[in-house]
Amino acid sequence: MEKFKEWLRIKGYGSNTIDTIVRVTEYFFAWAEKENLSDITETTHNDIIAYVQHYRLKGTGSKTIAHYVWQLKKYFEWLMSEGEVSDNPCSNIVIKGIKRKVLYEILSxxxxxxxxxxxxxxxxxxxxxxxxxxxxxxxxxxxxxxxxxxxxxxxxxxxxxxxxxxxxxxxxxxxxxxxxxxxxxxxxxxxxxxxxxxxxxxxxxxxxxxxxxxxxxxxxxxxxxxxxxxxxxxxxxxxxxxxxxxxxxxxxxVKNIDQIRASVIVHWLQRYNLRKVQVMAGHRYISSTEQYQANNLEDLKEDIKHYHPF
The missing domain is CATH 1.10.443.10 (Intergrase catalytic core)
Incomplete structure (x- = not known):
């Protein structure tokens, strides 16, 4: 966990956010142990679906579950960076019942x-x-x-x-x-x-x-x-x-004022680390800042070039 915490610090997360991510990750460890998932690196997409269903049955709200998945996703991102896993089982998990932030065409x-x-x-x-x-x-x-x-x-x-x-x-x-x-x-x-x-x-x-x-x-x-x-x-x-x-x-x-703000924040994300952009944008939670990464089409293009060069 100390290496994971250090990775999160390098990524620009604040101490409170790191504590929350680690705590939620430990929730998953406890659940996995009860489910006899002895090797976390072998976690599959279906395992995450079962984990989500576990909280559904407990009556946990959709927004809270979405936060749990988002925080757990960071742990698997770290495992990927360490070469422990080849993909992130939390990817493409969509929690229904949550109002989604509108994606805008970003103005240069x-x-x-x-x-x-x-x-x-x-x-x-x-x-x-x-x-x-x-x-x-x-x-x-x-x-x-x-x-x-x-x-x-x-x-x-x-x-x-x-x-x-x-x-x-x-x-x-x-x-x-x-x-x-x-x-x-x-x-x-x-x-x-x-x-x-x-x-x-x-x-x-x-x-x-x-x-x-x-x-x-x-x-x-x-x-x-x-x-x-x-x-x-x-x-x-x-x-x-x-x-x-x-x-x-x-x-x-130009569509509206929100589009202009989204464009500015996306450009900040290209220039500064996540934590600094969170402060500049006035976001209370770093997850609010991360939502704007979905608007970063330039990063998406670079990913496509890197992983799918042909």
């Missing part, structure tokens, strides 16, 4: 950069007789300048819509070149560096655009929310709906 880093760099903040209204009451050009420009500041936090820091909505003015630490994202019941807090290219737009938003929005809405009392609606509606989802509409016009592959 070049595509993400292009969305930000090419997002226009200037508006030129075309003269048309059918457009009797066009919205004021200045309001559209204010909205787009705000949206570009938001877009930078999406494509460079991988924030979610919930993160954006909860951001406060003091969370933006421009002198340090960082942004703080507070934790919730579902996510951990983190502090992420800002890209130099987005600092100017954030400065412009805070020092000019945001002040104009407050002025036009006749708000005089202090407001701590970083991003504000142009109109009176408290519903900030309108902001994202309009932003996504603009981004789809720029790149037809």
């Amino acid at each position: 880093e070049e595509a993400l950069n292009a969305l930000y760099e090419n997002y226009r903040t200037d508006i030129v209204l075309e003269k048309t007789e059918t457009l009797k009451s066009p919205p004021p050009q200045v309001l559209q420009q204010l909205a787009r300048k705000r949206n570009k500041a938001v877009l930078g936090l999406l494509v460079y820091q991988g924030l979610s819509t919930e993160d954006i909505i909860r951001l406060q003015l003091q969370d933006l630490r421009l002198r340090e070149g960082k942004v703080f994202i507070a934790g919730t019941k579902r996510s951990n807090e983190r502090t992420l560096p800002l890209e130099s290219r987005q600092v100017f737009d954030l400065l412009d938003y805070i020092n000019d655009t945001r002040k104009q929005i407050l002025q036009r809405r006749n708000i005089t009392e202090p407001v701590q929310d970083l991003f504000l609606n142009i109109g009176e509606s408290p519903r900030k989802n309108n902001l994202f709906e309009m932003l996504v509409k603009h981004l789809k016009q720029m790149n037809g592959k």
Whole structure:
């Protein structure tokens, strides 16, 4: 077990996660002993199915069983790395009754950069007789300048819509070149560096655009929310709906904000270890981060080249 623990540490797992994986692996050892499976290296796919059925009969929830299989899978991955087994009996085990994370088409880093760099903040209204009451050009420009500041936090820091909505003015630490994202019941807090290219737009938003929005809405009392609606509606989802509409016009592959976040996390996984990406993404559990590995098509292509060169 000590060698297994060391392998997990090298893979970037935290001490609490390692303790959980080891504990669940020992659950399997105890079950295998009762079932007279004396040699763990001879475990088959059917043995894992029987192990799952064991917990089904005990009334264990599907999500818990799925975690057990995921954690046990790590042990067999280690055995494979040691040359003790040739395949992983936990592979292709799907626990029914669990809501699955949607897989997205991953946008390349070049595509993400292009969305930000090419997002226009200037508006030129075309003269048309059918457009009797066009919205004021200045309001559209204010909205787009705000949206570009938001877009930078999406494509460079991988924030979610919930993160954006909860951001406060003091969370933006421009002198340090960082942004703080507070934790919730579902996510951990983190502090992420800002890209130099987005600092100017954030400065412009805070020092000019945001002040104009407050002025036009006749708000005089202090407001701590970083991003504000142009109109009176408290519903900030309108902001994202309009932003996504603009981004789809720029790149037809864009689906939604979740896709952008998934793309950013997948690119992080190509560059950093799993534990670091977990911290950057604000995931409470490392299994949440691992789900994004399924989106990593480049890794899949490399596996195909390595194991099936023809």
